[in-house]
Amino acid sequence: MLIRRPADIPVAEITDESLYGGRREWLAAVGLATLGVAFPRRVSAGLGQVDDQPTPFDVVTTYNNYYEFGTGKDDPARNAGSLRTKPWVVAVEGDVKRPGNYHLDDLLKGLPVVERVYRMRCVEAWSMVIPWMGVPLAALLKKLEPGTKAKYLEFTTLYDPKQMPGQRSGVLEWPYVEGLTIQEANHDLTILATGIYGKSLLNQNGAPIRLVVPWKYGFKGGKSIVRIRLLETAPKTTWNIAAPQEYGFYANVNPKVHHPRWRQDKERRLGELFKRDTLPFNGYADRVASLYTGIDLKANY
Ligand SMILES: Nc1nc2c(c(=O)[nH]1)N[C@H]1C(S)=C(S)[C@@H](COP(=O)(O)O)O[C@H]1N2
Ligand SMILES: [Mo]
Numbered sequence: 001m002l003i004r005r006p007a008d009i010p011v012a013e014i015t016d017e018s019l020y021g022g023r024r025e026w027l028a029a030v031g032l033a034t035l036g037v038a039f040p041r042r043v044s045a046g047l048g049q050v051d052d053q054p055t056p057f058d059v060v061t062t063y064n065n066y067y068e069f070g071t072g073k074d075d076p077a078r079n080a081g082s083l084r085t086k087p088w089v090v091a092v093e094g095d096v097k098r099p100g101n102y103h104l105d106d107l108l109k110g111l112p113v114v115e116r117v118y119r120m121r122c123v124e125a126w127s128m129v130i131p132w133m134g135v136p137l138a139a140l141l142k143k144l145e146p147g148t149k150a151k152y153l154e155f156t157t158l159y160d161p162k163q164m165p166g167q168r169s170g171v172l173e174w175p176y177v178e179g180l181t182i183q184e185a186n187h188d189l190t191i192l193a194t195g196i197y198g199k200s201l202l203n204q205n206g207a208p209i210r211l212v213v214p215w216k217y218g219f220k221g222g223k224s225i226v227r228i229r230l231l232e233t234a235p236k237t238t239w240n241i242a243a244p245q246e247y248g249f250y251a252n253v254n255p256k257v258h259h260p261r262w263r264q265d266k267e268r269r270l271g272e273l274f275k276r277d278t279l280p281f282n283g284y285a286d287r288v289a290s291l292y293t294g295i296d297l298k299a300n301y
Contacts, residue, residue: 054117055128057197059270064204065122066223067172068157068164075166076204083163083224085208094154094230097145104208108194111135111143115198116191118214120221121253121282127267132212133195138186146182146230153185154178154235155211156227172238178211178222179235179249183291189214189284192225215281215288217251248301252292253282257301 066076088104114136121127159175161167167174184190193212194201201207206223213220219239229235239247246260255265255278266275281288 080203091227095147095150123217134191134193150230154229155222215284
């Protein structure tokens with residue numbers, strides 16, 4: 001994000017011919033059908049446009065941002081495979097009644113598993129439609145029982161430079177940290193994803209567990225989470241530390257607030273030729289705008 005703006009990305013990288021044509025679309029269709037997983041076009045989660053077809057599996061899993069494995073879009077798919085995601089322990093800390101170091105299975109035990117097809121939009125002005133599987137974060141919080149002082153959540157990615165070559169560089173401050181308000185965390189759209197297209201998450205998409213917040217820019221969705229803290233004040237977040245004038249804490253998709261180096265009112269859906277209009281809150285305004293009544297979203301970008 002700091003490295004290259006959309007204008008710098010060679011057209012071939014985004015409008016790669018191989019993203020078009022029958023083959024990939026056909027593979028995606030077969031993938032969905034053979035899995036027997038129904039991904040309705042209009043999910044209750046609010047996919048508004050009927051032409052929001054899921055982005056092909058091999059695009060979702062080969063065009064990634066995961067700077068721990070390199071800054072190129074194809075670096076995570078090439079480099080993340082060796083990350084060890086079993087066993088996986090998540091530390092729960094801060095103002096919460098049930099803190100502890102949880103094995104992932106124990107953390108998620110008893111929680112409802114949901115499938116949600118979400119539009120995802122990167123701050124770099126490209127977007128995808130991804131069929132996620134996971135657990136509602138609200139259900140996990142109910143189980144962990146936040147205290148009355150818990151106003152924010154902080155999510156921290158694994159720090160392990162031996163396994164994550166990007167962490168041997170100073171491209172970002174490590175480990176990667178993101179945060180939400182407790183109201184955002186408790187919103188039904190917010191999930192901790194463990195799967196994609198009916199299968200376990202691939203490492204490049206943040207296995208074994210990552211945050212998904214579809215009305216915010218992609219960078220809010222921290223990958224491979226090892227710690228969740230419940231805090232009284234807003235956590236410091238990685239991209240905000242790196243470039244505070246470019247990346248705020250809220251990071252709601254807002255076509256009226258332009259990035260200092262490029263516009264935010266259009267986006268390129270991967271696999272499509274023409275740009276689309278970017279919608280307020282990425283099209284989820286009817287579900288989430290009420291979270292921000294009384295908050296100036298230009299000042300709080
Ligand atoms: N730990 C970590 N999480 C991360 C990132 C990252 O570099 N490191 N990139 C973010 C950005 S900018 C985006 S757009 C999404 C991309 O998720 P995807 O590759 O699964 O589509 O992951 C987010 N989560
Ligand atoms: Mo992003």
